[in-house]
Amino acid sequence: MALDDAGPGVTDESDTDRTCRYCLGGEEGGFIDPCACSGGQRWVHLECLRRWQRSILVTQPTHPDLFAEDRRMTHCTVCLQRFSCPLPSRHEMMLQFTGEELASLVRCQSLICSSRQWSETLQQSLQSSRRSMSNFVHWCRSAYLIIYCGPKQLALSIPDEANREAVLENLDGLGQLEVQGKRYRMLREGPLARLSAADASNASVLHGTLEQLTLPAEVILQCAEECDASDDSIRAINLCNPISEDDLSSEAQRVVRSRGTGTPLRHFLGGPCAPAQPTILLPAAAAAGCGLRTLEQLGVALATDFAPLALEDPPSKRRRLEAGDAAEAEGQALVFWGEARWQRTQLLGELARGDWGLCAAVPEDLVGGKQIWHQLLAEGRPVYAPHSEMTRQAPAA
């Protein structure tokens, strides 16, 4: 069919013959003519067009770097004209799969819990194809605690002097950097964890600190402008993979041992990203006065270096710990090496596939260990996406 004999004004059928090109149904619920097609191809239900667009979406990878918009979602495959009704955003389409209840649990202090079926799929692919252990270790039977959910963050790696120079040159008067047309500020994390809030937004202090940084280094940037929620970053640490101090890299062992005695530590594999970067959960009482962010619902504070634990606890604080509740009386700090990172729409896509469920975390979950995942499932706590065309198929037996 040629474009020029299919203009929008052309009708060659009587109104009584109208059928939807997708479901062949009648006009109940209303028709639209979204492209230049005429005749039996002209009319569609909006919901049928959306279903067709979703059927293409489900064949695509959920990772934002691998995702490219498929022309079949935006253009008619017959007349090749762009559909006149705009395509909902990828974020809106994913929300239709997950439902609002599940989407609302994508927030700080929720647990992202791998589903039984996906864990089995991972196990099978490990056994059949001898894929590397790395994915399996991090995703199979895991429960990730969300420690950040908010405006987009980027990991800025500074591998060498040339990159340091480039960063310093581009730092503006507020100590911010422009990346892909948006302004980002540097977070007081990792190598910048010891800066005060005032110093972190002081360009000359930042400049001096960055000049002294031991390279290679990784600095976390956070978008300082209004951002679309679909771009939000989610960072989480896995509670299910305890390791011993001997399992740590020699550099990590050196860092851990140099802090001296004090609060006892338990170590975990936190996730696949930034494996040398510790995230430390310590009893909120032990962190009082350190200016750390607390996860209030869980009674812990969050540190990204060992400074708050470097000195032996003063006696007064230790007495308070002994008198405190069970978690605090233990006085342990949990150290997670590495973390997992998602973009909000990407996580919604993985939730829609049924790979993960979500639930709110409680303080008892912070005992950590392999049994956490089993307990969560036995208690039926995680909420999963309803079954849809997006749902991952069960592995072949």
Ligand SMILES: [Zn+2]
């Ligand atoms: Zn229809």
Ligand SMILES: [Zn+2]
């Ligand atoms: Zn068309």
